[in-house]
Amino acid sequence: MCFVAYRSTVFPQLQSKMEALLSSCKLFKHWPSILLGLLVALAIKYIKTYRKRRLRTSSWEQLEGTENVAVEFTLADSAIQPALEEKPHVPFVPGHNLNPNGGRRFYELMRGRRSVRAFNANIKPPIDVVEDCIRAAGTAPSGAHTEPWTFCVVEQLAVKQSVREIVEHEEQINYSTRMHAQWVTDLRPLHTNAVKPYLTDAPYLILIFKQTHGTTTDGRKKLHYYNEISTSIAAGILLCALQAAGLCSLVTTPLNCGPALRRLLERPTNEKLLILLAVGYAEDNCKVPDLERKGLQSIMVKY
Amino acid sequence: MCFVAYRSTVFPQLQSKMEALLSSCKLFKHWPSILLGLLVALAIKYIKTYRKRRLRTSSWEQLEGTENVAVEFTLADSAIQPALEEKPHVPFVPGHNLNPNGGRRFYELMRGRRSVRAFNANIKPPIDVVEDCIRAAGTAPSGAHTEPWTFCVVEQLAVKQSVREIVEHEEQINYSTRMHAQWVTDLRPLHTNAVKPYLTDAPYLILIFKQTHGTTTDGRKKLHYYNEISTSIAAGILLCALQAAGLCSLVTTPLNCGPALRRLLERPTNEKLLILLAVGYAEDNCKVPDLERKGLQSIMVKY
Numbered sequence: 394m395c396f397v398a399y400r401s402t403v404f405p406q407l408q409s410k411m412e413a414l415l416s417s418c419k420l421f422k423h424w425p426s427i428l429l430g431l432l433v434a435l436a437i438k439y440i441k442t443y444r445k446r447r448l449r450t451s452s453w454e455q456l457e458g459t460e461n462v463a464v465e466f467t468l469a470d471s472a473i474q475p476a477l478e479e480k481p482h483v484p485f486v487p488g489h490n491l492n493p494n495g496g497r498r499f500y501e502l503m504r505g506r507r508s509v510r511a512f513n514a515n516i517k518p519p520i521d522v523v524e525d526c527i528r529a530a531g532t533a534p535s536g537a538h539t540e541p542w543t544f545c546v547v548e549q550l551a552v553k554q555s556v557r558e559i560v561e562h563e564e565q566i567n568y569s570t571r572m573h574a575q576w577v578t579d580l581r582p583l584h585t586n587a588v589k590p591y592l593t594d595a596p597y598l599i600l601i602f603k604q605t606h607g608t609t610t611d612g613r614k615k616l617h618y619y620n621e622i623s624t625s626i627a628a629g630i631l632l633c634a635l636q637a638a639g640l641c642s643l644v645t646t647p648l649n650c651g652p653a654l655r656r657l658l659e660r661p662t663n664e665k666l667l668i669l670l671a672v673g674y675a676e677d678n679c680k681v682p683d684l685e686r687k688g689l690q691s692i693m694v695k696y
Numbered sequence: 697m698c699f700v701a702y703r704s705t706v707f708p709q710l711q712s713k714m715e716a717l718l719s720s721c722k723l724f725k726h727w728p729s730i731l732l733g734l735l736v737a738l739a740i741k742y743i744k745t746y747r748k749r750r751l752r753t754s755s756w757e758q759l760e761g762t763e764n765v766a767v768e769f770t771l772a773d774s775a776i777q778p779a780l781e782e783k784p785h786v787p788f789v790p791g792h793n794l795n796p797n798g799g800r801r802f803y804e805l806m807r808g809r810r811s812v813r814a815f816n817a818n819i820k821p822p823i824d825v826v827e828d829c830i831r832a833a834g835t836a837p838s839g840a841h842t843e844p845w846t847f848c849v850v851e852q853l854a855v856k857q858s859v860r861e862i863v864e865h866e867e868q869i870n871y872s873t874r875m876h877a878q879w880v881t882d883l884r885p886l887h888t889n890a891v892k893p894y895l896t897d898a899p900y901l902i903l904i905f906k907q908t909h910g911t912t913t914d915g916r917k918k919l920h921y922y923n924e925i926s927t928s929i930a931a932g933i934l935l936c937a938l939q940a941a942g943l944c945s946l947v948t949t950p951l952n953c954g955p956a957l958r959r960l961l962e963r964p965t966n967e968k969l970l971i972l973l974a975v976g977y978a979e980d981n982c983k984v985p986d987l988e989r990k991g992l993q994s995i996m997v998k999y
Contacts, residue, residue: 629932
């Protein structure tokens with residue numbers, strides 16, 4: 394209030410001019426009508442939401458009210474059908490009993506993994522190996538078994554060059570403008586910058602897209618719940634598979650490059666780039682940051 | 697425009713009343729002063745942003761302009777310091793060369809993994825095994841090596857019961873109100889509902905929290921870039937480790953339960969629940985949905 398009063402005395406001329414300008418503005422004259430329009434729109438929205446909620450509640454009550462859920466599925470006379478086929482569940486066949494050293498051996502395998510930024514451009518692992526690793530990634534769990542991922546494997550040099558051009562162009566802007574000073578400083582110990590030779594040196598690039606939605610077998614839109622978490626879990630499994638195969642990798646999340654890379658690879662608009670992975674062998678004289686990982690006591694709490 | 701005119705003729709009395717009301721409102725009288733205030737605030741914000749950008753650009757130029765980055769690090773006279781210590785990089789020692797069957801064998805291991813909802817409450821795997829699996833998860837890569845994760849392992853029955861109470865209470869509301877009809881229907885083939893016996897039957901619950909930020913060794917705030925993707929990747933590695941150890945698991949993302957579970961486990965406010973994992977052995981007569989996974993040709997595209 395005192396701020397307003399202060400400026401009213403300081404700029405009296407300016408104020409009277411602006412008042413004249415504002416009183417001539419049509420928007421302010423029609424306030425009552427605009428307010429009414431907004432109220433009507435809100436009312437329509439409320440009615441729509443209420444209807445949706447009724448529909449939802451009734452389908453839930455049906456599901457709860459029957460002992461034999463399988464019978465209820467066939468009887469349900471609803472326009473809403475599940476994306477997955479409804480089949481009786483099958484016995485679970487556990488693949489392995491406790492492997493007493495399995496967890497420890499797996500940890501020993503994974504602790505050797507490092508993010509590698511210098512790849513050997515002359516040695517290319519067979520594509521079969523990469524395919525097996527992607528098969529493994531495809532075993533990831535996903536929200537309502539939607540499997541919302543696409544793995545684009547780039548091995549042609551020309552395509553890798555186009556990827557590199559897009560990423561380096563955007564990263565130049567990221568480092569100089571989009572990322573704040575603390576972020577750029579925090580990356581300094583890792584020696585990363587906007588120049589990315591690994592994008593053309595690595596024999597394979599794997600661009601992992603999350604699918605925000607999909608299509609059911611009968612052409613309806615399939616909603617993909619938790620698609621980002623699911624696809625990231627799949628990426629974690631992929632990293633393990635590559636490590637098991639003896640390959641090196643680098644996980645990157647190129648800021649603002651998604652749309653251009655999606656267009657380059659001609660992916661549909663429901664796919665969004667999540668992770669860009671470089672895969673291959675490390676260069677002979679490859680160096681990595683002198684990092685330590687947190688100990689168990691820093692990452693685990695027992696209850 | 698015609699919409700406004702239409703309502704003006706329909707509600708003439710209402711409109712005149714509202715006009716009287718609006719003209720008596722102090723907010724509208726002081727428009728010029730408020731506008732000026734906003735302009736001043738915007739100008740201050742712009743100047744601040746410009747200063748930050750200058751700072752950032754200069755630190756980037758410094759980084760680019762020096763051949764010997766290590767020297768530049770010590771000379772830099774800036775208030776902004778990286779979260780990690782700046783040390784020379786070290787030679788990378790590859791743990792394994794290509795293991796020709798590694799990728800295939802890893803896929804064979806992982807294809808046996810299924811989400812299990814019926815756990816054997818009487819057999820408890822040793823805690824050492826779970827710890828090794830969490831050690832493996834802790835090898836995950838993370839944005840700027842921030843390691844933004846906390847794994848809370850619950851084995852006490854009383855705590856598991858409290859977790860179950862919180863989750864079942866929220867899930868009751870989720871299924872009946874928060875989740876839309878299509879979502880509830882899509883979950884029907886998986887036979888999931890708001891009753892969660894596995895939360896007390898499973899010998900271990902692992903609640904995975906992402907840390908939105910952390911603290912450096914000298915007490916400054918440490919920003920955690922891409923903390924959700926990083927923690928989800930760690931969760932993917934954890935699933936592989938559990939599978940390698942021969943244990944069963946279930947990944948869940950309990951909607952709206954995060955704050956209550958965080959308070960239950962007395963975790964700080966910078967930690968947000970991402971995934972709740974049940975871990976143990978499957979019940980003898982355990983059944984799982986009759987699901988198929990997408991084939992390689994549906995999840996992989998080659999370029």
